[in-house]
Amino acid sequence: MHQAMSLQILLVLLFAGYAYCQEECVKISVSTCDDCIKSGPGCVWCQDLNFTKPGELDTVRCDIKSELLKKGCPEAKLVYPLNDFKKNKDKPLSDGKDGQLLVQVQPQDITLELRPGKPFSFDLTFKRAQGYPVDLYYLMDLSYSMNDDLKNVKNLGKVLLEKLNDITGSARIGFGSFVDKTLLPFTDTNEEKLKKPCPPQELECEPAFGYKHVLSLTNDGQQFIKMVSRQRISGNLDTPEGSLDAIMQAITCEDEIGWGNSTRLLVLATDAGFHMAGDGKLAGILEPNQESCQLDRKKMYSKSNLWDYPSVGQIARKLEEKNIQPIFAVTEKVADVYRELSKLIPKSDVGVLSGDSNNVVKLIVDAYNKLSSNIIVTHDTLPEHVSVTYTSNCEGGHKPSDKGICNNVNIGKEVTFNVTVKASKCIDLKTFNIGPLGFNEKLTVRVQTRCKCECDNNSNKAAEHCNKQGSVVCGTCSCNQGFLGQRCECSVGHKDEAALKAQCRKDNGTECEGRGECECGVCKCHLTEGGNSYYGSHCECDDEHCEKYQNKLCGGNGECKCGKCQCKEGFEGTACQCKKSTDGCLTRSGSVCYGRGDCVCNQCVCKRGYKTPKCETCHTCPLPCQTSGNCIECLGFQKGPFQKNCSASCSHLQAKLEDKLLKKDCRVKDQEGCWMSFTMNELDGFDKYDVKILKDRECPEGPNVGAIVGGSLAAVALIGLLLLLLIKGIIYVNDLKEWKRFEKEQQRRQWAKSENPLFQKATTTVANPTFTGDS
Incomplete structure (x- = not known):
């Protein structure tokens, strides 16, 4: 429920923003109703005779509708041309059965009359018809590495025609081959090697060549087998081939190949990459590819050694122009290269060939089904100042885009594309086409703008309202010669010229900024050097003196308005010199310039002292502790x-x-x-x-009584212990001194050495009379 409410709010805001844009009216140079209508899609002109006050400029007649009604202009007197839509041809969709004309696109021809800046939307319906014919041109690489593949392709035609006829009921097939330019370093230019570029063991070998058209589109499978069977393998030096040369010839040689009103498929079979624009310089070829058919009498590409390879952009543009859908049937080793190429070419597909191309029929049929069911609606070259966007009723197609896309569209299914066309400026009648890629049926769009006012001029009151000196045109006076003013009240040589000329001075400056003449209090502006007119109430504006980039006014990407560049969508800068992009301004957090600056020309312009390149740091911004x-x-x-x-x-x-x-x-x-x-x-x-x-604060603590008391007692005890130890030490020192003195006294005392007569020894010695002393 919350999501639904959010979506509703978003839609309301988007609608309000869209309405605001439509109501916008930028009045730059407005003196007539036609000027007003050209100023913006929201501009409305009031043609009421008495709308302006005396002396008030007619510019006030031009504004958005709500403002003019607020100022008192009757709604019946408002002038604002609306968009107009007319169907010139609108045949119903048909699958071509029972003799009916095949019609897959409706309508077929329309005319749009648009108010500048105001978009108009209409529906384009497409329906895939059963039995729409198919033309398939098989373009094969005949370099030596494709030898095994050629043997299988020789039996391809009949089987492939049967498969395509099962799907469409009407199919044709053709064949062409290619190798590369016959110049160094692409091909060995030794005379013998040019005649036989294959290895010595290969008996059948085609002389070196660039591109050769072999068989025009036919529904005869046996003829395909016959012509392809005559083909022989060839060779070259380097790995990349002249694929893009061959593709360009297959596209542009419409008559020789026989492309019809059908689904056009171009199958490129190769096992190698491709040369592109610029590679020709390696062989001294400087002339760019001219995108035209150049087949000689032998159906060989005659400009192969004179023109450079085409670019990928040239190939993509010509394929789209001729409604040809390429299928790249390539080997696994180069599949990634061609997948990248396919991303650059709308309506193309890549299939991986087996080693000897025996799966090529299935590959082509699968690619055809995929391409035919994916519908891409787009336009050819648009007239200047015209833009086109698309939405569709298909999944994921609700966002406006430069292409309308619907995938998985089955045969017989109708899909609707909403097409929005807008002209930014006044243009004469122009024509362009819209249609699905790969199909020849197109919608012709004829577009022109409504830049003229259709007013109910009141001729009866003209003479009186304009002092009988002019006529009324869309509520304003068009004065006769010799008369000027809002109501032709001034004649040439008016007496009160000083007061009138004062009205022509901006901020007491130069009269009409030196760019015009003051006539009856109104500046009549001169022409600029470029032949345009200065404009503004004091001729202060012109559209020629804006900033230049690469010697182009507003870089060629915008319009000069009153000395300032108004950039086209997608460009910015004082000279519209930059493409709008925020890639260079994105930060690690995913924001633009950390939200502290503007992204201008893909670079951050920082505010409040923050430093480039991303406005991440500020040396003059201390932390607000x-x-x-x-x-x-x-x-x-x-x-x-x-x-x-x-x-x-x-x-x-x-x-x-x-x-x-x-x-x-x-x-x-x-x-x-x-x-x-x-x-x-x-x-x-x-x-x-x-x-x-x-989370832990550092707070000051109060006195700890227990600690103080305990500390005091401990100190007293410690002092007492120290005193005891001191006394004990003194006593010990004194005792030590007395003992040493005693020992000295003991050493000085003299004792008698005679024996005590009263002393009896514990042992008695008796002499043996028989002992002689000999041992």
């Missing part, structure tokens, strides 16, 4: 003066509490005297930050 303190206090700790309206007052900050911070950008005191630590990372835009706040 102190000014963010109140917000940090309420966001992180639900305290402070912003507590009651924190989300509103601090919406520019995205805050998150963290247990630990790797860095601390800011340190601010709150109202309680606690220190708050936080980091600030700037978000896209101005003055927006992602904030990480350390």
Whole structure:
């Protein structure tokens, strides 16, 4: 439900924006009704005789409708040409059965009369008809590496015709071959090698050649087999081939190949890449490809060694112009190359060949079914100042685009494309075509603009309203010769010239800026050097003196209006020198210039001191730590003066509490005297930050009585212990001194050396009388 409501709101806003654009009226040089109508799609002219006040410029008659009604102009007196649509040919869709003419596109011819700047939309219906004929031209690479493939292709024609006839009921097939330019470094120019560029063991070999048309489109399968069977393999030096040369000849030689009013398929079979524009310089070929058929009597490409290879752009444009759909039947090793080429060519497909091309019939049939069911509606070259966009009723086709696309459209299914055409300026009758790619049926669009007012001039009151000196044209006076003024009230040589000339001076400057003559208080502007007229109430404007780029006014991508360039859609810059793009301004966050600048010419123009290239940093923009303190206090700790309206007052900050911070950008005191630590990372835009706040504040602590008492007791005990140790040490030192003195005294005392007569030894010695002392 919410999504539906959001969608409705979005549609309303888009419609309002569209309506506003349609109502816009930019009045640059307006003096007549025709000038007004040309000024913008929302411009309306009031032709009421009495709408302007005396002395008021007729410019006020030109405005948007709502403003003119507000100023009192009767609705019946408003002039604004509308878009007109007419169907010149509108045959109903038909599949061509029962003798009816085959019609797949409706309508077939229309005329549009458009108001400049005002788009007009109409429906184009397409229906795939059963039995629409198919023309298939098989273009084969005959370099030596395709030898096995040629043997299988010789039996291809009959089977392929049968398959296509099963689908369409009417099919034709043709054949052409190619190798490369017969010049160095593309081909060995030795005379013998030119005659036989194949390896020595190959007995049958075609002389070197660029492109050869072999068989025009035919429904005779046996003829295809017969002609292809006569073909022999050839060869060259380098790996890339002259594929684009051959494709260009197959496209442009319509009469020789026999392309009909049919679905046109061009099958390119190869196992190698391709040379493109510029490669011809390697062989000294400087003349670009001229996009024309150049077959000699032998059906050989006669300009192969004189013209350069065509570019991919030339090939894509000619394929679209001739409604030919290419199918690239290539080997696996070059499939990626041709897939990239296919992206550049609308209505093309790539199929992977097997080693000997035995799957080519299935490949072609699958590609045909895919291409035929994918409908792409587009236009040919548009007239200047005309643009066309498309939408469709198919899935994914509701967004306006320069092409209308519908996929998986089965035979018999009708699809509708809404086509919007807009002319930005007044143009004469021009013609262009719209239609589905790959089909010859087109819608012819004849477009012209309505830049003239159709007014109900009141001739009865003309003489009186214009002082009998002029006639009324769309509510304004067209004065007779010799008379001027809003109502022809001034004659040449008016007496009060000073007051009238004062009206021609802008800010008391030069009369009519020196670019015109003041006639009856109105500036009549001179012609510019380029032959156009200066314009503006004081001739202050011209459309020739704008900034140039590459020596082109407004770079060729815009229009000069009153000295300033008004760029075409998709361009910008003072000289419209740049394509609109934000690629160079995108940042890592996906925003443009981090929201701190404008992307001009794909470069950031930064504001408020931020630095290029992406406006990421600002050396003169310090972090707002102190000014963010109140917000940090309420966001992180639900305290402070912003507590009651924190989300509103601090919406520019995205805050998150963290247990630990790797860095601390800011340190601010709150109202309680606690220190708050936080980091600030700037978000896209101005003055927006992602904030990480350390959840633990640093607050001052009060006196700890227990610690103080405990500390005092501990100090007393420590002092007592130290005193005891000191006393103990003194006593020990004194004792040590007394002991040493005692030992010295002991050493000085002298004792008697005689034996004590009272002392008896513990042992008794007796002599043995028989012992002689000999051992």
